[in-house]
Amino acid sequence: MWKNIVLPAFCVGAIAAFFVPAQGVDWLVWLGVLLLVLGFIFYKINQLSWFVLALVAVLLGASYSAIRTQSALSRQWQAAAESTEFHIKITGLPEQNGQGRTRFIAQATAADGRRYRLLFQDYQPREWRVGEHWRVKARVRAPIDMRNAVGFDRQAWALANGVDGMATVGKTRFRLPEHSWAGINGIRAQMVQNWQNVSMVYPQGAALMKALSVGDDSALSAAVWAALRPLGLNHLISISGLHITLIALLAAWISKKIMRLGKMPRRPRVYALAVAWLAAVVYTGLAGFEVPALRSLLMLSVFSWSWWRRGQFSNWQIWWTALAAVLLYQPMAVLAVGFWLSFGLVGALLWVLSFRLPETGERGFWQHRIIVLKQATRAQWAATLIGGVATIYLFGLLPIFSPVVNAFAIPFFSWILTPLALLASAVPSDTLKWLAAGLGEWTIHLLIILGNYLPEAEFAHVPMPLFLLAILGSLILLLPMGLRLKPLSIMMLAAFSLYQPPPVSGSLNATVYDVGQGLSVLIQTPTKNILYDTGTAAAAEFALLPNLRAAGVDELDTLILSHHDDDHDGGFPSLQKNIKIKQIYAGQPEFYPHAQLCVGNWTVDDVRFEFFRLPENLQIHSKDNELSCVLRVSHKGQALLITGDISSATEAQFIEQYGKNLHANVLILAHHGSKSSNSSAWLRAVSPQVGVASSGLGNAFRHPSADVVRRLAALQIQLLRTDLHGGMVFYFTEQGVKYRLLAQDKFWWQSKPF
DSSP, rough: OOOIIIIHHHHHHHHGGOOSSSSSSSHHHHHHHHHHHHHHHHHHHTTTHHEEEEEHHHHHHHHHHHHHHHHHHHOOSSOOEEEEEEEEEOOOOEEEEESSSSEEEEEEEEETTTTTEEEEEEHHHHHHHTTEEEEEEEEEEOOOOOSSSSSHHHHHHHHHTTOOOOOOOEEEEEEEEOOOOHHHHHHHHHHHHHHHHTTTTTTHHHHHHHHHHHHOTTTTTTHHHHHHHHTTOGGGGSHHHHHHHHHHHHHHHHHHHHHHHHOOOOHHHHHHHHHHHHHHHHHHHHTTTTHHHHHHHHHHHHHHHHHHHHTSHHHHHHHHHHHHHHHHHHHHGGGHHHHHOOOHHHHHHHHHTTSOOOOOSSOOOOHHHHHHHHHHHHHHHHHHHHHHHHHHHEEEEEEEEHHHHHHHHHIIIIIIHHHHHHHHHHSOHHHHHHHHHHHHHHHHHHHHHHHHHHHHOOOOOOOHHHHHHHHHHHHHSSSSSSOOHHHHHHHHHHHHOOOOOHHHHHEEEEEEEOOSSSEEEEEEEEOOOEEEEOOOOIIIIIIIHHHHHHHTOOOOOOEEOSOOOOHHHHHHHHHHSSSSOOOOOEESSGSSTTTEEEEOEEETEEEEEEEEEGGGGGGTOHHHHHHHOEEEEETTEEEEOOOOOHHHHHHHHHHHHGGGOOOEEEEEGGGOOOOTTTOOOHHHHHOOEEEOOOTTTTTTSSSSSSHHHHHHHTTTEEEHHHHHOEEEEEEEEEEEEEEEEEOOOBBBOOOOOO
């Protein structure tokens, strides 16, 4: 009974706990209705005891997840960012990228005795070693970042990986005499060091070998990652569950060959299984026993144990047992995308093979190969279909040629590159390292070429019910007969893939995206999409582009780049590569191809766009910030004003030149709310109802400034902050301006919006 009822119910409860909303009781009503319906059904079939047992298991799973997660939240660094002195012990492998920046995991003890597991970053080219103890002063912030409708959720990532905070090391550090046993990470560090000479000639080849052997992918360039995405190969550039499984299979195969050379032991299968499992443990150790790799090892351990106890468990019982083991070890793994992809794809393979009768009769050599080919084809089809639906929903992208590329890349990476990387890292042979790095460099070069030419499809973000229907349609389509519902399942998938968000409501909407310490505003009319600034390169990749795709924006009529500063135009290269841009305006057009100076005005869809600019004689000696494009957008008496990074001196000049024409209902505060801007005179001249500070949580500049906050309060101007509230959208109508937060619906474990 426990295999069929308790384990599935426990897993359902443990997973469902993470989807309880922070506010509202609607979920309680629906849960009560569901339990009443289930109770009535089980009562009618005289199985009430099973229902009670399942209910207890569900509640136990939910309670376990809630308790473990609440404990992890209590250990995390709080939202306020501050510089603090720590005694740190480096426990993770220090990884250094091409720009000299180093990141590492360390156990940090604060002056008050509290301990944290922090992800440190050092922007100076200094050496750090596993096991070393240091006294450092670091600026620490909570593991919370940008919040929009979609995009990367740092808090979910931190919980899933056991990280309590993000820290930036200061300039000074003091080495302490203690030195802890480096353990497996010391071995990893030595293996990384062994590739140093080779990396001078084959930088990306050596970086690939380090990624495959010890999970250190920090030296791979941005061009490599950009090329891997349209190929759907990101999962191969790490010590993933796939690699761990295949290395285990390779170890088992080698052990069988060795056993056949001598006297065959009594139970060869047990010996091969033990060797495979040990190989998986060692390879997981080379990944630093990080949570994703440990999750894969737990899955493999359960499958190995059940295979050893062959005949006592069905395939689905094994799957539920593996899921329960992972949830018991780390319930927050539910918050990781890899968790869903791993178990989802394995579940899809079980689904497609479970409903087919085994082929009987005598099998010759070719008949056996044909059966294996059929199973492999079905498995590939299931993985492609379910994985494609999940990828579209999670990322808004679909690498079109991913199945074909993976069909060749998975065997090549798993059977050739990964064993070669491990062998070259372990054997003290420079010749082997040069050979491996050279092959890796050639591989990276080929992948970059393919990635630059092979397309990927973009999709709008679909509602959850439509995604669940698409999964249901996929499962029906994978059945041999499809329950005679295959036409309906195809319609479900078509509705999912062709979904488009509703058109812009009203004549003017403005979305202020949360891009951290930066700025990006999407202005939409019924027929036009205008983007003001892009945020940093990282913000564009992790926040801006996913949200533009989610909103169905695949083309920009106008891109406005306020001035040449990384937090305003850093995402321009990514944006230019991924989205068609018809026209570019810029405060410093000389830095962008085919850009025009921010001058003039135009009207579209009854919405007026105006650039405000100082006379040329006042701009000759201006700094970059003062050259920012100042844009006013108005519709039927309501207006939005965006000012880039201008200072209070420039604000005074604008007041003198434009006067009452500056009025706006919504003001994007200049320079993220800096006290050197947003003067009281400027705020009175604009006279907004709402001021928006686009700044990063715990930013080093302390934006928005306390002085600016007081000025806004004194003038009774409502302050909205992306660092606390996340992204937000404003609706401009004849009746006034309304707004809503992009992430207003949150789960109980999420801190932002505050």
